[in-house]
Amino acid sequence: MILLSIMFTGIIEELGKVVSLTRSSQTGRLTIAVSKDFSQVKTGESIAVNGSCLTVTAVKRGNLEFDLSFETLQKTTLHTVKLGDKVNLERALPIAGRLGGHLVSGHVDGIGEIRQKISQSKGLELHVSIPSQLLTYAVQKGSISLDGISLTIADIRKSLLIIYVVPHTAKVTTLGQKNIGDQINIEVDLLSKYIERHLRQEVNKGISDDTLSRVGFLPMGWIDN
DSSP states (O other): OGGGSOOBOSOOOEEEEEEEEEEOSSOEEEEEEOOHHHHTOOTTOEEEETTEEEEEEEEETTEEEEEEOHHHHHHSGGGGOOTTOEEEEEEOOOTTOOOOSOOBOSOOOEEEEEEEEEEETTEEEEEEEOOGGGGGGOOTTOEEEETTEEEEEEEEETTEEEEEEOHHHHHHSGGGGOOTTOEEEEEEOHHHHHHHHHHHHHHHHOOOHHHHHHTTSSOTTOOOO
16 A cells, blocks of 8 residues: 555755745745756646645646645744755656665654754764654664655764764755754654554554464464463
């Protein structure tokens, strides 16, 4: 079921530029200037913009236009973008495409904040706060999407994620331009949410010996004598 949904990989293909933005109390419209590769995108396609899955509503003179719903404006950082801002862009993963990052749905789970940014000779060290309810899905060496970028969690210190960003990623995404205090879209690992939901259902109905065997805690065919 997961693979039949619109998916992304967290590998940013291009930095677009915001050239038009209108907002009302309920909705908005966003226009992004793109390169020739993205100008071949057709109306109706899905594009991850800073990690938020949006539908292309028009393609005009190398610009992509998107409608922003009330939900998108409320739950993502797209309500804070300004004219001239750069945004991370990724097209949806084709069925036969290579999964270079991890499975990303483009549905933002929450908004974090960059608390510390340390420049290093080999890239950046970012300390990012995330909402407390998302910490359960964050594990050391696990995957996470920040503004649509597939990254690895190096460490977790209380409510802060420690992320190391290699020079290439800092250069070709918005992470190199981010500052302390900037907000960032967070999508936790999709598979971790499915696992957590499954385990919660098992706990609610009582964990049987059969369940323990299936997940590897008991050998198959184990019998209580």
